[in-house]
Amino acid sequence: MAEIEFTTTELMEAQGQVWNLLFSYLKSMCLKSSVELGIADALKKQGKPMKLSELTSALSIPPSKFEPFSRFMTTLVHLELFAEKLDDSGATMYALTPASRLLVKDEAMSIIPFLTLHLDPMICDSSHVLGPWFKSPTETPFELYFGKGFWDVAREKPEFSKMFNEGMTSDSRLVSDVVMMTCRDVFKGLKSVVDVGGGNGTMARSIAHVFPEINCTVFDLPHVIDALEDRQPGVEYVGGDMFVSVPHANAILLKSIFHDWNDEECVKILQRCKEAIPSKVEGGKLIIIDAVVGAATNKHARTIETQLLLDLLMMNLISGRERNECEWQNIFLSAGFKDYKITHFLGLRSIIELYP
Template sequence: MASIHVESASELLEAQAHVWNYSFNYINCMSVKCAIQLGIPEIIHKHGQPMTLSQIVSALGVNPNKAHGIHRLMRVLVHTGFFSQPKVSKIDHQEDKYFLTPSSRLLLKDAPFTAAPFVFFELDPLMINSFQSLSAWFKNDDSTAFETTNGKKPWDCVANEPKFKKTFYDAMVSDSQLVARALIEDHKELFKGLKSLVDVGGGTGTIAETIAKAFPEIHCSVFDLPHVVDNLQGTLNLAFHGGDMFKAIPSADVVLLKWILHNWGDEESLKILKRCREAIPSKEMGGKVIIIELVMGMEDQSEGSIETQLCFDMVMMCTCNTGKERSVEEWKKLFLEAGFTHYKISPILGLRSLIELYP
């Protein structure tokens, strides 16, 4: 008869601490959202130098009875790396000062590559409340937990709810601005010798416009649903075309897919990749597909990166029906089934990878 393991009191307390830690994790992200809404990064940035707690409280204009809470909020944000607080000598009786970090500078609302819109999108009630219905969704017939919670699909909310639509597009544009900068500054070789590029699902054209300005010799196109691009104006080397990527994609030397395939299951993604292959010339003629997506299970990833990717996959499950993040093997299977002969995965875009796919 197998023996039954009985945890010691110390083991139970350690397990309790683990449970508590994850039960309270939502407070970290809500604290970041609160800091953005209060404008704390802006206040320190505009001050031009680190600020003391009393200076921050004064600039915020918070209710005097609640000023003590700013210290507690900042303590969490320092611990999570959004602000730094180098200790000063107590001999001088000076207050500790709060410094911006790279993460808090990325939360500045007017920064060129602000991540604040992404925070607001992922923490929008329509998004986070979906996880309240996750257990119910596993037992019902709804396509997503988002639909179980909100009674409609995410894209219906984007189309019909102006506030959510703005939150979504602001997040996508801000991310595309940062990715475009990384491509132009650090990976210019991707565009060497190209004559044409089409950004499939490129929305309002943030990435394509950046590429078109940096490389005037490349004719860039944005291909998206007609209602997305109908009223958008192009330039000499930037055009907008409406259509259905499942039916046909405009011809170009390079097809760019940024954050498109993770919205779809394998069957739909296979159709998109086959249309991409039809749209480009041979490898010898410079044809390829550039994909920007998460690739799970890459070597040398930090624990934090792995956890974020796993959470991102859960977001896709809750919002996009068949959408998912994929491993190297899952990507390889898709590429080969779509008729491509060679691919290269480079984990060089933060949590995401740059994938070059050749016919």
Template sequence: MEPGKGETKITDDQLLVAQSTIIHRIISIIGPFALKCAVDLRIPDHIHAYGGEPMPLPALALSIPVPLEKQPMLRRLMRLLSAQGVFAVQALGDSGVNDDGDGSIGYLLTPFSRLLVTADDGSPNMSSYVRAFLEPDMVKPMYRMSEWLTQEGANMNAFEMAHGGRNLWKVAQERPHMGRLFNEAMACKTRQTTAAAVACCPQVFRGIGSLVDVGGGTGMTAKMIAEAFPEVKCTVLELPHVVAAAPKSELIDAVAGDMFEYIPPAGAVLLKNVLHDWSDEDCVKILKQCKKAISANGGEHGKVIIVDIVINTLGDDPRKNEMGLLSDVIMMTGLGGKERDEVEWRKIFSKAGFANYKITPLKGGPHSIIELFP
């Protein structure tokens, strides 16, 4: 093809690189599905149960179990996942790391797969995240993105288009399996972020007296805050079906309701990974309810604590930046929400009647903590 006006001629070498980049990017979709297969087969659990020794392929195949004729295929799956850092391989004899499937190598967990081991106490782990986000119901809207983008009207997101007009929360309510996976995925993801928030910014939570975690899922974040700051009385406000399915805890109260209608009064309202689910107009409505809740608390003015991505605090780290941008497209197609930069945040804060805010980026991930004052 001849270059267009203003385009420079592309060399054959550049075309070769471009072609392999396209192919690499497209077949990379296999990585997440291979990971899901390993999670579905509980391979991290089997290796963990082997007691810290490298687990040979035949032993792994036996414990899954995988029939003898499929063992060569299991070896190939493990070879890919090991090359991607999900598992580590170690030679069992003197022949070096020779992955010929005869049991001469063993598999070990890496920090990556350690996070996929099911905890003894049954608490959620990142395997729920892998499974929840690769559920066919979650992937479906991706096939409708171009159709959705070219259709007139902004009243429906791609998820709703793919699910007969029902939004994610409705589908999660109707399909308990998906709802449970989603809530577990959120609970697990929140552990690291909440631990980072508590460690980096204890002053954000000290002295607030009471806190309502709005859209707080099954209560993981509220429990962690109640444990770290026993003087703070923590409550979760959630949709009724989420409250009904959440484990009961003496540390926190749970209130079933709708954040667009009412938020119980408290010294602070927490919105963690909630506002990015919603349009600017909806965020303003939620924040106005938050303002009422913190103002009604004995007449004192408290604060709103937001944990979400702030696009322009992601710095030069390409991984953080890409996570922010990928998450933005997920919010756009999945919920009609968005990841925001500081200017976009400031606009909704001021429309909801908040005068001041302070942003503190959290270590190790793309999130920031935003304190919002009336």
């Protein structure tokens, strides 16, 4: 079979593609550095676009670093973390974008704890052994690198466990706010909801606030529930194991649960949830918030790429996975469900209403 020949132009373009992949780690470092410097906070505090001189002054950056900081900002603008605007004199001004708005500290929709978690060496370092892992008997690259499973390490390191919980909480805050602003109808008419794997109850609290008539329950492992200090009146907190049984309710909510588990484990969770809800005629359903790979309102290549990278992250850490609609349908059918509805509106994620 003849070897495929590529033109010089194709090879030079390929070099650019490979180099872009090679240096992509610097995107994460730019993101991390912008948070460490507090660029978004300075712009939010100012309340309007800032000149470079104003921004460097607000960030206490010495004159010797003005020129490299200008280059840094040029990259951040290209990455769409910040925007450039021109004032009346033609001078460049820097402004927040939707992305950097999420990087303002101490705000309800801040994702800084989520960012901090996923840039921690405990999350990142095991990706270095992704290649060797494919020939290894270990369950995950994380286990190959650290010698223990992800959840074992989390239990042994309280500081990392705390960081993990804070990161997941920040994500739940953002998602719950968006759900309640744009898709609250999925909860309308329900009498009770159990948030399975609900952690500190961020989602349940949001539902109870908007729909005080719904009886909300947070269901998680006993040690998670026992450790909770901030409990909202009117929300019930129950400890247990979702693989054994789930508290009965009109609806079961599962946010970012299924991507942690393989198909067989997901079927078991679904079966326990099915046992806990009434029939569809009686208003029973599961509400799943998770990614549906390849199916989103935003068909931009970046969205699909991010979903695929999330899939690799799950594979790297805990043998989990993201799923496309066909793969979701397979586990639904295996668990005895036949009817579902997908609403694509959460960017990378969707809401799936699953009926018994």
